[in-house]
Amino acid sequence: MTTMRLRPQGIGLILGLAITVGTSFGPVLQARAQGAAETLRVANPVAIVSLDPFGAKAADQPTLTVAQEVLEPLVMRQDGSIVPWLAESWENPDKLTWTFHLKSGVRFADGSPLTSADAKASLDRLIAEKGPLAGLWAAVDTIEAPDEKTLKIRTTQPVGTMLSNLTMLGIAPAAKIRDTAFFNAPYGTGPFKVAAFTAGQQVRLVRNDSYWGEKPKLAQIEYRYIPEVSGRITALENNEIDFTWGLPPDQVDQVRGSQGLKVESFPTYSNYYFWFNSSRKPFTDARVRQAMWHAVDFAQIQKDLFPGTATVAKGPIPQAVFGSSVQKPYAYDVAKAKQLLADAGYANGFETTMMWSSQCCTAVREFAETLVSYWAKIGVKVVPQELERATWLDRLLKLDWDSTLTDGNTLTGDADFTLARLYLSTAKRMGYANPKLDELLLAARAELDQGKRAELYAEAGRIIWDEAVGIFPLDMMVHAAYRTNVTGFKPTPNAMPRFDSVSKK
Amino acid sequence: MTRYLGYRILSSLVVILGAATIIFVAIRAVPGDPALVVLGPSATPEQVAALRTEYGLDGSLLGQYMHFLARMATFDFGSSFRLGMPATQAISQAFTATLSLALAALCIALMIGFPLGILCALRPNGWSDRIISSLSMTGQALPSFWVGIMLVMIFSRMLRILPSGGAETPEAILMPAVTLALPLLSIIVRLVRSGLLEVLGEGYVQTARAKGLREPRVVGRHALRNMLIPVVTVVGLELGGLLGGAVIVETVFAWPGLGRLLIDSIAARDYSVVQACVVVLVLGFVSINLIVDLLYGYLDPRVRVGS
Numbered sequence: 001m002t003t004m005r006l007r008p009q010g011i012g013l014i015l016g017l018a019i020t021v022g023t024s025f026g027p028v029l030q031a032r033a034q035g036a037a038e039t040l041r042v043a044n045p046v047a048i049v050s051l052d053p054f055g056a057k058a059a060d061q062p063t064l065t066v067a068q069e070v071l072e073p074l075v076m077r078q079d080g081s082i083v084p085w086l087a088e089s090w091e092n093p094d095k096l097t098w099t100f101h102l103k104s105g106v107r108f109a110d111g112s113p114l115t116s117a118d119a120k121a122s123l124d125r126l127i128a129e130k131g132p133l134a135g136l137w138a139a140v141d142t143i144e145a146p147d148e149k150t151l152k153i154r155t156t157q158p159v160g161t162m163l164s165n166l167t168m169l170g171i172a173p174a175a176k177i178r179d180t181a182f183f184n185a186p187y188g189t190g191p192f193k194v195a196a197f198t199a200g201q202q203v204r205l206v207r208n209d210s211y212w213g214e215k216p217k218l219a220q221i222e223y224r225y226i227p228e229v230s231g232r233i234t235a236l237e238n239n240e241i242d243f244t245w246g247l248p249p250d251q252v253d254q255v256r257g258s259q260g261l262k263v264e265s266f267p268t269y270s271n272y273y274f275w276f277n278s279s280r281k282p283f284t285d286a287r288v289r290q291a292m293w294h295a296v297d298f299a300q301i302q303k304d305l306f307p308g309t310a311t312v313a314k315g316p317i318p319q320a321v322f323g324s325s326v327q328k329p330y331a332y333d334v335a336k337a338k339q340l341l342a343d344a345g346y347a348n349g350f351e352t353t354m355m356w357s358s359q360c361c362t363a364v365r366e367f368a369e370t371l372v373s374y375w376a377k378i379g380v381k382v383v384p385q386e387l388e389r390a391t392w393l394d395r396l397l398k399l400d401w402d403s404t405l406t407d408g409n410t411l412t413g414d415a416d417f418t419l420a421r422l423y424l425s426t427a428k429r430m431g432y433a434n435p436k437l438d439e440l441l442l443a444a445r446a447e448l449d450q451g452k453r454a455e456l457y458a459e460a461g462r463i464i465w466d467e468a469v470g471i472f473p474l475d476m477m478v479h480a481a482y483r484t485n486v487t488g489f490k491p492t493p494n495a496m497p498r499f500d501s502v503s504k505k
Numbered sequence: 506m507t508r509y510l511g512y513r514i515l516s517s518l519v520v521i522l523g524a525a526t527i528i529f530v531a532i533r534a535v536p537g538d539p540a541l542v543v544l545g546p547s548a549t550p551e552q553v554a555a556l557r558t559e560y561g562l563d564g565s566l567l568g569q570y571m572h573f574l575a576r577m578a579t580f581d582f583g584s585s586f587r588l589g590m591p592a593t594q595a596i597s598q599a600f601t602a603t604l605s606l607a608l609a610a611l612c613i614a615l616m617i618g619f620p621l622g623i624l625c626a627l628r629p630n631g632w633s634d635r636i637i638s639s640l641s642m643t644g645q646a647l648p649s650f651w652v653g654i655m656l657v658m659i660f661s662r663m664l665r666i667l668p669s670g671g672a673e674t675p676e677a678i679l680m681p682a683v684t685l686a687l688p689l690l691s692i693i694v695r696l697v698r699s700g701l702l703e704v705l706g707e708g709y710v711q712t713a714r715a716k717g718l719r720e721p722r723v724v725g726r727h728a729l730r731n732m733l734i735p736v737v738t739v740v741g742l743e744l745g746g747l748l749g750g751a752v753i754v755e756t757v758f759a760w761p762g763l764g765r766l767l768i769d770s771i772a773a774r775d776y777s778v779v780q781a782c783v784v785v786l787v788l789g790f791v792s793i794n795l796i797v798d799l800l801y802g803y804l805d806p807r808v809r810v811g812s
Contacts, residue, residue, distance in 0.1 A: 047769065049588050056543045056556065056589075130555050132547050180589075198598070199588045200769070201761050226670060226759045230654075234669040238661055359772075390537025390774050393546060397553075406546075421547060 037504055038219035040486070042497075043226045043235060045246030047200045052183035053170055054122070058131040059411055065496040066203050066223060071170025071188035074100055074119060074151075075163050077413050080322065082163045086114065086171060086189065087151070095158040095448060096141075100151040108173050109187035109208045116145035121174035123153075135421070136165045136412070158446040160453050164322065164414035191216045191500040201225055217488070217503035236261060236481055242504065243489075245480040245497055248362040249309035255481045262484050265477045266491035267320045269410040271313055272361065274354075274371070274471040276403050279431025282350055283403070289468035290330070291340035296374040297332040298473040305363050305370065310474040316419070316464045317408075318475040320493040323415025323444070323457030327465040337378045349379025352402045356385075357392035361407040361476070368405050399431060407476065413494060415457040416445055423464060432469045513798065517791040524787040525577060525780065529570055532771070532779050539586045539774040560586055562776075573780065582781035587773040592781040595766065600785060602672060603755070603762035607747035609678050610685035611740070618690045622697025623724065629702055638698070641691035653684045653757035670759035681758040685751060689743050696739055700732030707731075733804050741797030745790035 044065065050057040053067040074087035087100040106114040120143045127137050139159050144152040153162070171189065176182040187193035189212065192205040203223040207216055224241065226232045229251055235241045237258055247255060247263075256263045276283035276292075283289055302312050314326045341347060354371070356364055365386060372382045382403075387395070395401050410418040420441045425433035437460055444456035465472065478495045485505040492498060540556035541548060557563050561572070561583075576583060582592035621641075625634040660680060661669035668677045704710065705728055713727045714720075752764030763782060770778040 052589070059545060059547060130552055132544050132552070134552070135547075135549060199590060199595070200766075224671060224673075227756060227765070228670075228759065231657075231670045231757070231759050234657060234661055235671075238665060238669055240668050240671075388537070389772065390535075390542050393541050394537050396546060397541065397548070397550070 038217075040218050040221045040243060040499055040502060040504055041241040042221060042223045042499070043232045043241045043244040044223050045229075045232070045244070047225045047227075048203055048223060049200050050183070051186055051194060051197055051203070052180070054125045054172075054177070055129040055131050058126065058129070058133040058168075061409075061496055066194075066205070067170055067186075068190075068496060068498060069192040069205055069221070069500060070186055070190045070194060071122075071172050072190045073169050073171065074102075074166045077164065077167045080320070080413075082167070086119070087166075092448060096155050098153045098155075098159075098162055100153075102149045102151065103212075104149065106189050106212045107210060108189055109193045109210065110173070111210065112173060112175075113148075114171065114189055115148045115174075116151040117148075118174045119151045119171050120145045121177045122171045123169060125172075125177050126169060133168060136161065136168070136417075158448055160445055160447045160450070161412070161414055161416045164412045164416070168412055192221060195220075214500075216500045218499060221499055233481070236483065239483065242486050243480065243482040243497070243499075245478060245495070247479040247481055249306050250363070252309060252479050252481075260484050261481055262486075263479055263481045264489070264491060265308060265479045266493065267311070267318065268476050268478045268493050268495045269318055269321050269413055270407055270476040270478075270495060271318050271472060272310070272367065272405070272407050272474045272476065273316070274403065274405045274473065275430045276468070276470060277399060277401055277431045278469065279399065280402055282344065282346055282352075283431075285344045286467050287340045287344040288346060289471075291337040291344070291378065292375060292380065293330045293468050293471045294333045294340065295337040295378045295380075296371060296471070296473070299332070301367070301370055302474060305366055306474060308477075309362075309479065310476050313472045313475045315461050316470070316472045317410055317415055317461065318493075321410045321413055321415055321418070322450075323419070323454055323461075325458035325461045327462055330468075334377060341378060341380075346379075349381065351381040351383070353383045353385055354403045354405060355387055355392060355395065355401050356405040357389040358386050359389040360392075360405070364405065364407075371405070399428065409495070411494065415453075415461075416441075419457060419460055419464070420445055423460070423469065430469065432467075434463065434467070437463050510799075513795055517795060520791055521784060521787050522574075525574070525784050526570075528780055528783040529573060532774070532776055533566070535771075535774070537774045539776060542773050543586055577780075577784065582784070583777040585770075585775055585778045587770065587775040587778070592777040595778055596763070596781050596785055599761060599763045599766040599782075602760060603748055603751055603764065606678060606681055606685060606751060606754075606760060606762060607744060609682035610689065610747060611744055613682055613686040614690040614693055615740070617686075618693030619697055622694045623701060623729075625694065625698040626701035626705065627724070629698075634698075637694060641694040643691075644687045645691035647687065649684050649688070650753050650757055652687060653680070653754055656680045656684060657757070670757075672761055677758075681751075681754050681760050684757070685747060685754050689740075689747070692739060692743065693736065696736050697732070700735055701728055704728045704732045730804070734801060737797055737800050737804065741793050741800075745793045748786055748789050 044062055046062045048062040048066055050060070050063050051066055053063055053071065057063040072086050074085060075082050076085040086103055086106060088103045090098060090100045092098060102114060102116055102119070108114060123137070123143055127134050127140065139155045139157050141154045141156045146152060172186060184197055185194040187208070191208055191211045191213065193208045194203065195206045196202070196204040202225070205221040207219050226235060229248060232244045233251060233255055236244055252263055255261055276289050278284060299312055302310055315324050317324050341349065354368060356368055368384055372384055375382050396404060408418060421427065422429045423432070423437060424441055425438050440456050440460040444453045444460065447453045447456065480489070480491065480497060482489065486502060487505065488501045488503050489497070490501055538553065539562065540553045540560060544552055544556060561569065580593065584590065585592050585595050588595050621637050625637050628634055657669050657680065660667040667680055668674055671677055710723060710728055713723045748763065751762055752768060754760065755762040755765045763786065767779065767782045770782065
């Protein structure tokens with residue numbers, strides 16, 4: 001009988017619990033949070049999982065996008081040329097020595113002065129962490145800080161890329177640089193400092209009021225990760241965010257037509273490219289590779305798949321990169337392609353495979369399928385293999401593939417980053433080896449005269465292009481979309497938008 | 506009762522161990538290298554090898570497995586390769602988000618589903634029953650990604666009264682919770698309806714009526730609690746499903762929950778987080794089942810075991 005009386009309470013317990021939980025978690029209708037005029041709300045297309053630009057994420061664009069507002073480099077690349085930043089001048093006493101003189105009066109956001117010991121500690125850590133950018137500094141012999149304002153870097157061989165490498169090195173305070181907790185809310189000498197960070201979800205930056213340069217107009221920047229493109233566009237149209245970028249071509253027109261929104265498209269350091277595995281038959285023969293290039297009408301593909309969102313490439317690296325060059329175009333010529341195949345002994349074509357990563361780049365599947373149909377017309381049957389990124393990477397680096405379609409990004413804005421990293425025969429990236437090319441690339445890396453470097457890269461680019469080590473179809477544009485009350489945005493070709501000059505009405 | 510409980514807890518532990526073993530093997534059987542994913546295509550073989558050592562992936566598989574089990578015993582899953590924080594920390598944030606979403610959905614489903622089910626059962630085949638029953642069939646059939654997108658279109662784009670995603674504001678939970686609740690709500694309506702109809706034909710209900718009790722009391726006190734067992738079973742199982750199955754809703758609404766964390770971690774071959782996610786989900790599922798089974802005994806003394 002006692003239990004009988006308890007049972008209605010059991011029902012009450014469940015419903016009561018339900019009501020309590022329901023009211024505490026949720027349906028409290030509040031006035032929709034409107035963006036304050038001094039806060040820029042940004043939705044990044046890729047999750048920001050770390051704010052430490054020295055370790056494993058040193059080449060990670062989402063990490064660097066935030067880090068560049070916080071940690072500043074010694075020199076910066078502006079409109080294609082190198083300008084002094086935290087270093088006001090530098091000289092080369094000899095070809096193996098670089099002496100940098102730091103600007104006076106620069107302080108970190110905590111008030112401590114910037115010294116050459118901070119610059120030394122930052123470079124020391126980047127090298128010690130063995131992350132993806134450590135390779136840029138392989139020739140560094142010693143790093144010294146003889147006095148507070150002088151930094152001396154000695155190298156084992158001349159390094160022509162020293163300045164462009166330095167644009168990638170943000171300076172953090174030496175006292176904190178080995179403290180991993182510091183990188184949950186890092187600060188530097190930059191216009192903003194980190195106020196809050198939840199890995200993979202959100203970052204909030206606040207203005208550094210003691211900034212040495214021109215103070216930013218924004219008081220705060222909030223970065224939020226919205227994985228779905230449609231979600232980002234809706235959030236933008238709804239005034240939940242002010243700024244986003246990385247829109248796929250097929251969405252750009254829709255946003256362009258929306259009231260109160262603006263789309264800006266600008267050239268980048270990124271391109272699409274298609275590699276042959278030149279160590280595998282039949283791609284060991286340059287004529288086969290050239291035939292594949294002549295067989296595709298890339299101007300038509302650009303019009304059909306990438307209108308206003310990519311341009312037909314003129315060389316193996318995008319035109320915005322230092323060391324780029326204009327090469328002789330491959331005409332769309334099916335007869336010539338067939339002739340080249342016949343000369344190489346493949347008059348009846350052949351069968352091969354092409355892999356790509358599903359997460360590679362916008363419209364990659366449509367692009368790949370279009371290529372397959374063009375190649376079918378010259379008797380080359382290409383079996384498409386769409387792979388998950390981790391699997392694709394694994395096979396790519398093991399050279400376990402026939403051909404691949406992918407995108408590349410010349411992160412430092414310097415031809416060396418792409419050409420010497422990938423095309424030296426010691427890199428073993430696509431099975432192509434050419435001593436003449438190696439010689440040019442190494443000479444360019446060791447040349448301190450930037451004019452001569454540009455000539456050497458033009459020559460190296462010509463070999464890669466004419467030998468068809470890969471097919472270089474399109475240079476990418478990046479599309480930033482923002483509300484029209486956002487002003488002062490200046491696009492940069494590294495596709496990592498900066499907001500220190502931006503204001504919001 | 507204690508012996509039964511001990512037995513149930515022991516068998517739950519076996520289930521968790523089994524799941525942990527399967528996920529340990531499965532995630533390593535998938536091609537792809539976590540070190541490579543972190544370093545990206547510009548990595549050199551030396552860098553990859555160095556990072557593998559740092560991650561503890563260069564030892565034998567058996568050694569790694571024993572290490573994993575030993576640490577799991579203290580609820581330590583190691584550090585996330587991708588996020589650079591302990592896996593348990595990454596999970597606890599995401600688990601809180603998923604749990605709030607699942608509970609909110611459950612509340613909506615119970616609070617709406619119960620009254621509607623009762624309404625149907627009171628006048629079977631009446632007009633209200635027909636409308637509610639057919640609507641609940643529809644509700645169960647609609648795919649959640651479609652419902653989610655429709656809600657966004659109506660409430661975010663047209664009416665502009667709810668945020669389209671994220672978890673920044675309290676009302677942001679409304680649309681994902683409703684989307685998640687819809688199929689469960691429909692199941693509850695139908696279960697309550699059929700359960701109540703069955704019970705209302707029983708002798709003790711007639712006795713209650715014959716005693717002169719009024720209808721609300723007959724339904725509320727005598728009939729309703731006797732049809733709770735199937736409802737509790739289904740709700741328990743569904744709640745377990747809600748924890749792991751919210752991936753689609755979490756993606757549509759950019760809800761920072763466990764499902765999304767799991768998908769991102771699998772793509773990055775972030776072994777420690779994948780293992781921790783699966784173990785936590787299995788633990789949740791097993792605990793809910795255990796609670797449901799114990800609730801039976803409370804709701805219906807006939808089911809009590811071992812006493």
